[in-house]
Amino acid sequence: MKYGVLGDIHGNLTALETTIGYLSDQQVDRIISLGDVVGYGAAPGACIARLREVNAIVVKGNHDAAVAGELDLMYFNQYAREAVHWTQSVLNEEETRWLSELPLLVDLEHCSAAHGTYERPERFDYIQSTTDGDPSLDAMVRPVCFVGHTHVPVTLLRLTEDPHRTAYTCDEILDLSEVDKALVNVGSVGQPRDDDPRTACAIFDSEAERIVLKRLEYDIECEAERIRRAGLPGVLGDRLFMGV
Numbered sequence: 001m002k003y004g005v006l007g008d009i010h011g012n013l014t015a016l017e018t019t020i021g022y023l024s025d026q027q028v029d030r031i032i033s034l035g036d037v038v039g040y041g042a043a044p045g046a047c048i049a050r051l052r053e054v055n056a057i058v059v060k061g062n063h064d065a066a067v068a069g070e071l072d073l074m075y076f077n078q079y080a081r082e083a084v085h086w087t088q089s090v091l092n093e094e095e096t097r098w099l100s101e102l103p104l105l106v107d108l109e110h111c112s113a114a115h116g117t118y119e120r121p122e123r124f125d126y127i128q129s130t131t132d133g134d135p136s137l138d139a140m141v142r143p144v145c146f147v148g149h150t151h152v153p154v155t156l157l158r159l160t161e162d163p164h165r166t167a168y169t170c171d172e173i174l175d176l177s178e179v180d181k182a183l184v185n186v187g188s189v190g191q192p193r194d195d196d197p198r199t200a201c202a203i204f205d206s207e208a209e210r211i212v213l214k215r216l217e218y219d220i221e222c223e224a225e226r227i228r229r230a231g232l233p234g235v236l237g238d239r240l241f242m243g244v
């Protein structure tokens, strides 16, 4: 089975189209989306429609929950809050219900997926260190779990020969044959924050026991212009050029 994995689309349609185009070329069997379909970007409805069109498996992110009215906006900064209100005003009832009905966690045949952490997905905590990742790695019921949320690609690993030690790697090709567990953050489609503005995704080939992390150029100007035209804060378009 070949999975195309992407996350944190944040209403960025051009980046999503570029990513889905690439994953189709690579002939993936199934697309997994790791949450935050909406928020920040100016094409939330079109991104929802595109994911439904390709029959993606989608988990719920904190921005999805916020737009569905399920999350206190206290922890959101000013721009994120403005974007939540704007997104609520442009989505129809059916799209909002779709966001609300997304699961927080899925356990598939070969891997699992959640937005923030595996063990307490409803908290939307951030994994920013090996210590942060340990509770998820301990709780995982599959050897591989994909997460997003930080918008920074990184993999936490426990090797078969030393399953009690958690290490990390930023390698773009991961050979899983000697891996006990891998917690893989694939980065963000629509708002990368690792100083690399290119859109991010991964391909997980369960038979080959291999994950490849990929970055792709897309038309950022087109998406920044859409954000400006929508009346969203200009900074949300500007940051796309810098990958922050």
Ligand code: ZN
Pocket (backbone or CB within 6 Å): 008, 010, 036, 061, 063, 149, 150, 151
């Ligand atoms: Zn996000």
